[in-house]
Amino acid sequence: MANDSQVMDKLVSLCKRRGYIFQSSEIYGGVGSVWDYGPLGVELQRNVKEAWWRAMVHERDDIEGLDAGILMHPRVWEASGHVAGFTDPLVDCKACKARFRADQLEESSCPRKPSVHPGEFHDCQLTEPRLFNLMFKTFMGPVEDQAAIVYLRPETAQGIYVNYLNVLNSSRQRIPFGIAQIGKAFRNEITPGNFIFRTREFEQMEMQFFVKPGSDEEWFERWRAWRLEWHQALGLAPARLRLHQHGPEELAHYAKAAFDIQYEFPFGWQEIEGVHNRTDFDLGRHQQYSGKKLEYFDQAANERYLPYIVETSAGADRVTLTLMVDAYREEQVEGETRVVLGFHPAIAPIKAGVFPLVKKDGMPELATELYHALKRRLPVFYDDSGAIGRRYRRMDEAGTPFCITVDGDTVSARTVTVRHRDSMSQDRVGLDQVEAYLRERLEV
Amino acid sequence: MANDSQVMDKLVSLCKRRGYIFQSSEIYGGVGSVWDYGPLGVELQRNVKEAWWRAMVHERDDIEGLDAGILMHPRVWEASGHVAGFTDPLVDCKACKARFRADQLEESSCPRKPSVHPGEFHDCQLTEPRLFNLMFKTFMGPVEDQAAIVYLRPETAQGIYVNYLNVLNSSRQRIPFGIAQIGKAFRNEITPGNFIFRTREFEQMEMQFFVKPGSDEEWFERWRAWRLEWHQALGLAPARLRLHQHGPEELAHYAKAAFDIQYEFPFGWQEIEGVHNRTDFDLGRHQQYSGKKLEYFDQAANERYLPYIVETSAGADRVTLTLMVDAYREEQVEGETRVVLGFHPAIAPIKAGVFPLVKKDGMPELATELYHALKRRLPVFYDDSGAIGRRYRRMDEAGTPFCITVDGDTVSARTVTVRHRDSMSQDRVGLDQVEAYLRERLEV
Numbered sequence: 001m002a003n004d005s006q007v008m009d010k011l012v013s014l015c016k017r018r019g020y021i022f023q024s025s026e027i028y029g030g031v032g033s034v035w036d037y038g039p040l041g042v043e044l045q046r047n048v049k050e051a052w053w054r055a056m057v058h059e060r061d062d063i064e065g066l067d068a069g070i071l072m073h074p075r076v077w078e079a080s081g082h083v084a085g086f087t088d089p090l091v092d093c094k095a096c097k098a099r100f101r102a103d104q105l106e107e108s109s110c111p112r113k114p115s116v117h118p119g120e121f122h123d124c125q126l127t128e129p130r131l132f133n134l135m136f137k138t139f140m141g142p143v144e145d146q147a148a149i150v151y152l153r154p155e156t157a158q159g160i161y162v163n164y165l166n167v168l169n170s171s172r173q174r175i176p177f178g179i180a181q182i183g184k185a186f187r188n189e190i191t192p193g194n195f196i197f198r199t200r201e202f203e204q205m206e207m208q209f210f211v212k213p214g215s216d217e218e219w220f221e222r223w224r225a226w227r228l229e230w231h232q233a234l235g236l237a238p239a240r241l242r243l244h245q246h247g248p249e250e251l252a253h254y255a256k257a258a259f260d261i262q263y264e265f266p267f268g269w270q271e272i273e274g275v276h277n278r279t280d281f282d283l284g285r286h287q288q289y290s291g292k293k294l295e296y297f298d299q300a301a302n303e304r305y306l307p308y309i310v311e312t313s314a315g316a317d318r319v320t321l322t323l324m325v326d327a328y329r330e331e332q333v334e335g336e337t338r339v340v341l342g343f344h345p346a347i348a349p350i351k352a353g354v355f356p357l358v359k360k361d362g363m364p365e366l367a368t369e370l371y372h373a374l375k376r377r378l379p380v381f382y383d384d385s386g387a388i389g390r391r392y393r394r395m396d397e398a399g400t401p402f403c404i405t406v407d408g409d410t411v412s413a414r415t416v417t418v419r420h421r422d423s424m425s426q427d428r429v430g431l432d433q434v435e436a437y438l439r440e441r442l443e444v
Numbered sequence: 445m446a447n448d449s450q451v452m453d454k455l456v457s458l459c460k461r462r463g464y465i466f467q468s469s470e471i472y473g474g475v476g477s478v479w480d481y482g483p484l485g486v487e488l489q490r491n492v493k494e495a496w497w498r499a500m501v502h503e504r505d506d507i508e509g510l511d512a513g514i515l516m517h518p519r520v521w522e523a524s525g526h527v528a529g530f531t532d533p534l535v536d537c538k539a540c541k542a543r544f545r546a547d548q549l550e551e552s553s554c555p556r557k558p559s560v561h562p563g564e565f566h567d568c569q570l571t572e573p574r575l576f577n578l579m580f581k582t583f584m585g586p587v588e589d590q591a592a593i594v595y596l597r598p599e600t601a602q603g604i605y606v607n608y609l610n611v612l613n614s615s616r617q618r619i620p621f622g623i624a625q626i627g628k629a630f631r632n633e634i635t636p637g638n639f640i641f642r643t644r645e646f647e648q649m650e651m652q653f654f655v656k657p658g659s660d661e662e663w664f665e666r667w668r669a670w671r672l673e674w675h676q677a678l679g680l681a682p683a684r685l686r687l688h689q690h691g692p693e694e695l696a697h698y699a700k701a702a703f704d705i706q707y708e709f710p711f712g713w714q715e716i717e718g719v720h721n722r723t724d725f726d727l728g729r730h731q732q733y734s735g736k737k738l739e740y741f742d743q744a745a746n747e748r749y750l751p752y753i754v755e756t757s758a759g760a761d762r763v764t765l766t767l768m769v770d771a772y773r774e775e776q777v778e779g780e781t782r783v784v785l786g787f788h789p790a791i792a793p794i795k796a797g798v799f800p801l802v803k804k805d806g807m808p809e810l811a812t813e814l815y816h817a818l819k820r821r822l823p824v825f826y827d828d829s830g831a832i833g834r835r836y837r838r839m840d841e842a843g844t845p846f847c848i849t850v851d852g853d854t855v856s857a858r859t860v861t862v863r864h865r866d867s868m869s870q871d872r873v874g875l876d877q878v879e880a881y882l883r884e885r886l887e888v
Contacts, residue, residue: 019508019614025517027606027734031594032584034515036607039508039615058823064463064483069645070628071478073469090586099586138582138596140476140632140644142534142543150475152582152596162471163480170463171483172827184514184628188584200584201513290471379502383616 007266011328012195014339018398020044020324021196033192033199040398041320043349043379045203048234048319049182051347052205055230056180063178063207064171068159070184071140071150076158079289080282081253082135086154088190089129093121101190102129108191134187136200152186157311159183160208161282165294175296175307176219178209182316194267196317203316208309210296213280216256216308220277224259227275227312231261231319235344236326240264244271254281261314263322272322273314280306323347327399333424341399342422345442350381352418352438353395357407359384366431367406370416374435378442396421402441404434451710455772456639458783462842464488464768465640477636477643484842485764487793487823489647492678492763493626495791496649499674500624507622507651508615512603514628515584515594520602523733524726525697526579530598532634533573537565545634546573578631580644596630601755603627604652605726609738619740619751620663622653626760638711640761647760652753654740657724660752661701664721668703671719671756675705675763679788680770684708688715698725705758707766716766717758724750767791771843777868785843786866789886794825796882797839801851803828810875811850814860818879822886840865846885848878 015021019038023030037045057065077083089102096112105126106119113123136152139145153159160179167179182205192198211219224243231241246258256279260271283306287294295304327341345351354371356363364384371382381400383391388405395403403419410416414431418438429437459465463482467474481489501509521527533546540556549570550563557567580596583589597603604623611623626649636642655663668687675685690702700723704715727750731738739748771785789795798815800807808828815826825844827835832849839847847863854860858875862882873881 016610017614019611022607022610024513024515024603025520025606026610027730027736027738028517028519031513031515031517034513036513036603037511038607038611039510042509042511045511059820061819061826065486066483067481067486067489069468069475069478069480071468071475071630071645073472073475075472076469132586136582136584138580140580142576142632142634159468159480162469163466163482166460166466166470167463167482170461172829186515188586190586201515286471292471294471375505376503382505385616 007325007328008195010339011324014328014341014397015041015324018394033189034201035196035199035317040349044323044343044347044399045316045320047347047349048323049203049205049316051234052230052314052316052319053180053182056178056205056207060178062173062176063180063209064167064173066160066163066167066179066181067183068156068163068181070153070186072153072159072162074150075289076162076286077135077151077154079285080158081285082151082154083133085253086135087131087133090132090190091129092127094125094127095123098124099190100126104191132188132190134189136186136188154187155185155313156181156183156204156206157208157282157313160206161286161309162290164208164210164283168296175298176209176211176215178207180205180207182206194265194270196321197265197267197270199317202318205314205316205319207312208278209311210307210309212298213305213308216277216279216310219310220257220275223310223312224275227273227314228261231263231272231322234319234323234347236263236322240326242269244269252276254278263326265322265325270318272318273312276311276313278309278311280308282309283307338393338396340396340421343399343401345401348399348401349379350395350398350400351378351442352380352402352404353391353400354380354382355388355391355403355405356384357388357405361408362411363406363408366410370404370406370431370434374438377435378438392419392424402438451769451772452639454783455768458772458785458841459485459768462838477633478645479640479643479761484793488767488787488791488843489760489764491791491793492767493647493649493760495678496674496758496760496763497624497626500622500649500651504622506617506620507624507653508611508617510604510607510611510623510625511627512600512607512625514597514630516597516603516606518594519733520606520730521579521595521598523729524602525729526595526598527577529697530579531575531577534576534634535573536571538569538571539567542568543634544570548635576632576634578633580630580632598631599629599757600625600627600648600650601652601726601757604650605730605753606734608652608654608727612740619742620653620655620659622651624649624651626650638709638714640765641709641711641714643761646762649758649760649763651756652722653755654751654753656742657749657752660721660723660754663754664701664719667754667756668719671717671758672705675707675716675766678763678767678791680707680766684770686713688713696720698722707770709766709769714762716762717756720755720757722753722755724752726753727751782837782840784840784865787843787845789845792843792845793823794839794842794844795822795886796824796846796848797835797844798824798826799832799835799847799849800828801832801849805852806855807850807852810854814848814850814875814878818882821879822882836863836868846882 020041022036024034025031091100091102109118139148140150244260255276257277259275261273262269283294327343331338356367374380401421405417417426419426464485466480468478469475535544535546553562583592584594688704701721703719705717706713727738771787775782800811818824845865849861861870863870
């Protein structure tokens with residue numbers, strides 16, 4: 001990552017230029033804190049979600065997948081505590097019309113007259129704090145009354161809890177087991193920001209692991225370690241990852257213990273995933289509010305109990321942002337600044353660029369043939385436009401780990417050069433060996 | 445598909461039993477017309493979306509992917525015509541409180557006193573029709589006033605239109621080219637129904653292809669043919685697929701020509717995908733409403749024009765339902781009813797069951813070993829519970845094309861039986877040949 005306080009601005013600009021991320025509805029001036037993934041961004045995000053699903057569902061015997069709706073019965077959010085308690089204290093300024101979180105006033109300042117010292121609001125006329133519920137609400141059916149209110153889910157977890165017996169009864173699972181889900185959630189944040197870090201619409205990758213009470217602390221420790229390892233395996237700089245344990249004052253009402261997996265962003269250490277011991281709070285509440293028994297019957301031990309839940313909750317957008325921030329660097333090469341997204345090859349959206357050195361002497365034909373042969377198996381990109389150095393730079397910015405150039409020797413000796421993004425070194429590889437050469441280095 | 449008017453009820457029941465689809469928030473009595481995908485349903489739906497993305501994005505050079513937000517700038521929906529015109533005429537009954545679409549009264553009847561002849565409402569007191577907008581609305585920010593209204597997108601297409609120049613400028617595409625997107629959309633339907641066919645929350649797989657005016661009819665015909673072929677390749681019964689051309693009275697305001705790809709469900713022929721020639725209507729409106737030029741500059745021809753758009757719009761849930769309905773059958777086998785989901789192996793959620801014939805004599809060890817070796821590469825399922833015939837039946841219902849049984853001969857001769865779901869025939873295959881045997885038949 002570049003040691004630069006402007007790195008976020010540069011990243012936002014690169015994201016637009018290379019088709020990673022665009023501001024939503026940009027031609028209309030944008031919409032507050034919603035972002036759209038462009039051609040490369042959607043592939044990067046797909047690779048993140050795919051890596052998570054593979055690790056959490058496909059490679060394990062004890063976790064089942066689920067995809068629950070965004071709209072749920074409104075009683076779900078009474079049971080979960082969100083209707084009563086999912087609020088932020090809001091403060092308005094009558095003078096400048098700005099809006100602040102009352103619990104973050106010390107780090108804020110007036111947008112009209114930014115203070116040298118945050119927390120000072122010289123000409124502001126702040127109102128008393130009032131509680132503002134962060135759930136987006138809408139109405140189902142044509143009548144907009146209290147009975148028709150439904151919410152956009154503020155977390156995917158509740159979709160797992162209310163389906164836990166359905167999953168248990170239709171699969172062959174026994175406790176301990178988990179349910180994993182990837183999906184959108186919505187929070188009407190007062191102060192969203194930091195690009196795709198805190199947005200009003202975002203995607204979660206959540207897993208809820210159901211365990212016997214008494215075994216929860218052991219499972220909590222396991223999941224904390226496993227999830228940290230998962231982030232490390234994506235190639236993040238180890239020094240920028242850490243665990244942060246919630247102190248008693250930070251713990252949510254449902255949690256017995258909680259750790260954040262944090263990353264050191266240019267804007268500070270921030271949570272990218274939470275691992276929580278939620279006890280039997282959620283199932284207990286749903287049992288109470290629905291009137292349905294949600295106990296597990298352990299046939300072997302002939303006993304019934306309400307399972308404890310260990311949750312792992314990651315933001316797909318946050319993981320994607322982390323990967324981009326971690327991968328971003330600038331280097332001075334031959335008197336020019338080279339911008340690189342140094343992604344781990346396994347998550348890079350494009351695995352290789354394929355270039356004819358020049359547009360003649362049979363090179364475009366051979367390059368096109370190679371491109372089509374590779375494309376059936378791997379995401380590759382063809383480029384014949386501009387000097388070869390410029391084409392390398394474009395691929396560096398896009399995060400593509402390898403560039404394959406078809407040149408005069410390809411025509412005569414059927415070899416190509418494979419250029420490595422990070423070292424910029426080049427290997428000479430036989431034309432019929434290119435796919436094997438790439439596969440060995442891509443870990444895909 | 446079973447020739448049975450109750451087939452939908454049976455399918456809904458199977459979906460719950462085998463973990464394909466559950467009613468949302470079931471423990472709270474369910475929420476109107478939202479469904480959750482269980483462990484097998486989420487994998488089936490993933491296979492559908494993956495097949496679409498592969499065909500539309502990864503295997504083509506002329507289509508880019510996109511993932512735009514559900515929440516967009518509200519002006520988008522003024523430009524698109526949805527605020528003014530995305531309405532259904534609604535009729536209420538003052539007596540029985542039922543609600544009908546005024547344009548479907550002839551096919552409806554009172555829910556309290558269902559008539560022999562639909563369209564007769566003996567004791568009903570129907571109101572005059574009033575227009576009801578189908579967009580869900582919510583408020584962004586803490587103030588619930590007109591200025592804060594945003595909508596849940598009723599289609600993903602608009603996210604593509606407003607991003608078209610961003611995609612064009614960040615990719616190396618030239619017209620003709622397309623942008624593809626998979627994502628959730630929401631419609632506050634008055635009369636949802638038929639399981640996951642018409643729901644208030646659903647997932648679209650849309651592709652917008654940008655072409656030069658004058659070449660639009662040719663591209664329209666190509667896409668109509670390609671999309672029909674895609675559905676056929678999923679293994680659907682050819683006689684249940686057809687094209688339906690929109691007559692002048694059916695054509696949407698933006699369309700110059702439109703075809704539905706229809707499937708014959710137990711509840712009749714219904715659209716599963718639409719192919720539309722939308723002309724330059726959408727880009728023209730966004731140009732007008734945003735004040736931003738959205739013309740394409742053709743460098744080779746040195747001319748500017750507003751592209752025409754050919755749209756292919758499929759429902760992921762509808763394709764999934766189609767596959768399930770098409771795959772569902774009942775057979776009489778040895779005096780018992782065998783229920784089968786005869787999925788094409790490429791889209792089946794589980795590719796093979798792995799069973800030890802009995803839980804002794806070294807069979808569980810060998811079966812477990814085989815299971816773990818396969819599971820790293822293919823979705824497989826281990827089952828050692830109950831008689832082998834019952835295990836076959838469970839896999840038949842789950843749609844699993846192959847079952848591999850480890851028996852006495854596996855221990856002595858290192859061979860297994862591979863049982864085929866559809867023919868119920870069995871092959872004897874070497875233990876080290878199982879993966880190759882499956883791959884050859886799975887087309888994965």
